[in-house]
Amino acid sequence: MGPLPLTELTTRARDIFRLVVEEYLESGQPVGSKALAQDRGVNLSPASVRSVLSDLEQAGLLAAPHTSAGRMPTEVGLRLFIDAMMQVGEPSPAERAAIEERLKDPGPIEHALEQTSALLSDLSGAAGMVMVPQREGKLNQLSIVPLAPGRAMVVLVGEDGHVENRVIELGGEDSAASFEQASNYLTHMAQGKTLAEVLRDVASEIATERSALDTASADLVQRGLAVWSEDAANRPVLIVRGQSKLLDDSALGDIERVRSLLDDLESKQSLAALLERARKADATRIFIGSENRLFSLSGSSVIASPYKDAEGRVVGVLGVIGPTRLNYARVVPMVDFTARSLGKRIG
Known part of the structure; x- marks a missing residue:
């Protein structure tokens, strides 16, 4: 069975699906029926929850990595959640202050780009990246x-x-x-x-x-x-910082995927080609796993946003790259705010 649109899911299925995705993105671990049944907003027995999880798995939205390990969203499920269910807010005051503080240095623009890439890595817990603008100013x-x-x-x-x-x-x-x-x-x-x-x-x-x-x-x-x-x-087209953030404790059980991701990051030309797709976007773009060929093996996600100069011209792209369990609701507005702040810095 192919993946269902959100409108064809029952209210109960939508609620459980949302809980599974949110818990997975928070913990990085598959979510079991017992934990869901204990959630105060579900009010279902573990058996009933298992039945709904089975339906969602058959719909292509969830997968079970092991027989008794609980469920986690598929790439299709993540796309559905991001496009139709995720609520995106604004960066916290502390995050906005950190971004503006790091970018206020009046030094060379290369330094600001280095700072931006490192900043995105620090705030997201993933790898940060910035495409160097092609400056043709007078x-x-x-x-x-x-x-x-x-x-x-x-x-x-x-x-x-x-x-x-x-x-x-x-x-x-x-x-x-x-x-x-x-x-x-x-x-x-x-x-x-x-x-x-x-x-x-x-x-x-x-x-x-x-x-x-x-x-x-x-x-x-x-x-x-x-x-x-x-x-x-x-000059490298792309500045990437924070690759070591990808080697956290949760990555040790999937070291081959992480090794593949690090190899992908070394291929800056291919990664830059992917980011070029974000240059034409009006807002932040999210690429999940095999939606792009570059990350078909590592199963990684990219959150990218174009940044503009004072005249509104797109001069580059910045973003983060990491495992598909990125906290999208937090990272997306952070990337968007950083893009706007860097644009002001470039002038």
Whole structure:
């Protein structure tokens, strides 16, 4: 028999099904008929409860991992519960304060992304993940500042005030005049352009000797831009933190599933492809187990939400990944609030 829609379940079956799912998500353990019969809201004998559980199992909503181990929701049952029965609230004041506190640091955006991923892991007890935004904002300044003999810092300033920097190693000691000429040239070339446009235009000018730079300054410019070009190519698309949270006591009995999940997390390209599906969503998306091929073996769930910049453009996705027994009612609003808070931070 295929899974039944919620409207075809009796009131008694709906109540027991809800209790089973809520208890399973709370404890991570199959729920027995005796425990359900003792619930003050059921008022049924264990035999009557077993009969309802059997009907729900035949409907494809519950499963019994072992003969006498009680019932747990199937992936189909979880989807029904999430879509039709789950009541989602708001993060607690303490959770909202923790999220806002962690994201108020005015430092580089990469630090905020790292903090967000770790924060989601801490609050959910699962692994947190953030897709790095593809920034194509216009630039205001691009300069090279000497730090010490043989070392310099390349500083990028966006029109929106966003600042990033990279330290580069130089072959020798360059003069103050070379640094000044290189910085003035880069800032002139960068104003009002995206980084990709700067890389293209500078490369063209230097190749055709139209830059009016001396040899030392041209070398500084090329080294300074190289670090950004390499960074764009090598930067991980996804930041994942908290994998160790997946190795809790309840995971020891299902170590193969956890090992499979950790392998999935290493495949960041595939995981990023999954999160791309959440970029187009208007709200938080939930992917359960085999609903996506990536987690068909590990049977894991992903809760993901797009985050936007000040102009309302989706620039990335964040979320959590963990076992299907995640506390969805708590984690979903937490992910949604974090996405909105990160969007404000990005500006």
